[in-house]
Amino acid sequence: MKKVGLRRELGLLQATMIGIGGAIEAGIFVMLGHATGLAGTAVIIALLLCGVINMFTMCSYAELGAALPKAGGEYTFSKIAYGGFVSFLTGWFEWTSNMFYAALSAVGFAYIISYIVPVSSSAVPWIAIVIIAVFTVVNVRGVKEVGTSQVVMIGILLAILMLYVWSGFNSAQMRALEISAPTGPLGIVQATAYIFVVYLGAEAIAVAQAEVKDPGKTIPKAILLTGAALIVIYLLTAYVTLSIVPPETLRGQASPLIFAAKQTMGEIGMVILVIAGTVAALSSVNTAIMAQSRVAYALSRDGYFPKALLRIHGRFATPHVAVIVGAIFTGVLAATGVINFVGYATDFGFIIGFTLVNLSLIKLRREKPLLERPFKVPFYPYTPMAGIATSLFLLAFIEPGVLVLGVELILLAVLAYYIRMVGYHRIRIAFGGISLSLGGFAALTAYLIETGVVKLNGVDPSTTTAISNILLSASIIQTLAGILNVTAKPKPALKPWAPTSSKKKT
């Protein structure tokens, strides 16, 4: 039977668009206002600083991605460098962060579109779920389709942003920009920590590296191009926005870019920028769904996640089960609305991932000096060390509530890791015990209802008896299930392999 695996179908353009699309989300459309409130017009310096900080770690991604082009991105790097729980934790954060990111972007899409189409608050989760479903289909269809859709979406987005910049430079309202930070260097630092999230997500290229053509050359080029392109895009956008709208007006705006576009291009400008915002959100959903599935695939490949996630679609050559399972979780996150809170965990997870990638690079340089590296980080070890220092610095500025959430995610990871490590048979026995308890609980409830200790309001005695009997039946089923799980035999251990003699008996 022909072995089905992931196909290398992404070229430089598609890989770069996956990186840019992963990073540019609705954030830049809404965050510039508050960042300007923190740093004044010096928010441009903050954006440049963010770009440089991002580049430190992007260099590490480029080196490791080119040297180890297997599915899973930072999870794969940390697995080879550290293995065990550290690598699982990296994969766990990468997987959960991408699901949160997809859910956030899908909800963000619904909110942005409400600028031009009336959307009730109750319709927001449903729109988000529809968007997730659409991009799940795209992701199941093939990585080439993901790459092509990214090229189209980012092409539209970049064209609109270029139009925005061009119209800004040609606007009568354009004035000379004076860089000033009213609150001093601390304001710039705070704005840097706040707005850094707009650079997160570009590492999606590394996650899909198993599907990139000529990985030794394409991956470093795509990652570094993405990092550089993001700096140029953000600086130009911020420069034009700040040159048109005074900082004191900008800081109160829910969406500064849309407000500035309205000043230069009128109502049509607002509509165009809303389209850009929705396209940015859609491309993030697309990239994040792809990224989470590749991480789940890699975790499954190494036995941490169920084997079912390792299935590759015979026709489309995509890990379709991993795509669908992750999309279901993402849909639930988007539907419940809790993402407003857990969304912050996305940043925490990505920043932890940055630190671990830089640490993996240093460890692999020491322990595997002979590993073929088509691209090498310049100024080693200062660049990855700067990446670690700046990531930790960003964590220090994160809200305390987010840190608590991060710790909770780590505890959940510990639980998942040890449940997996305990082994199938022991978990089955544990669930057998739980079923026996549930059976006992159902039997007790049935007894209390039947004897009248627990009274049901307005229910006649015959119905009470029927309810009690249903509970008793449930109790019997739970007890039987418990007994069957507890008494299940463990899988027989494999017999040690012994060579067979090729000599014929005489």
Add this chain to the structure above:
Amino acid sequence: MDIRKTITKAVGLAQGVVGAASFVFAYFLYHNLFDVQVVLNVSAKDLFLYVLLFIVFGLLSLASARFLIFEE
């Protein structure tokens, strides 16, 4: 297929149905369909606790059923 496997799968299916029914009942309780909250004397204060209880019951039943249906 031996008889133990058949029984195991049947019990697993039944447990799965019990688990799914628990979810449906949690939904009924939350939305007070058929006046379930009144019948069970569930106050608004305790509603979430009861809903959580049924969801946990359902989840554990489904997880256990999974072991029985897809026995390795």
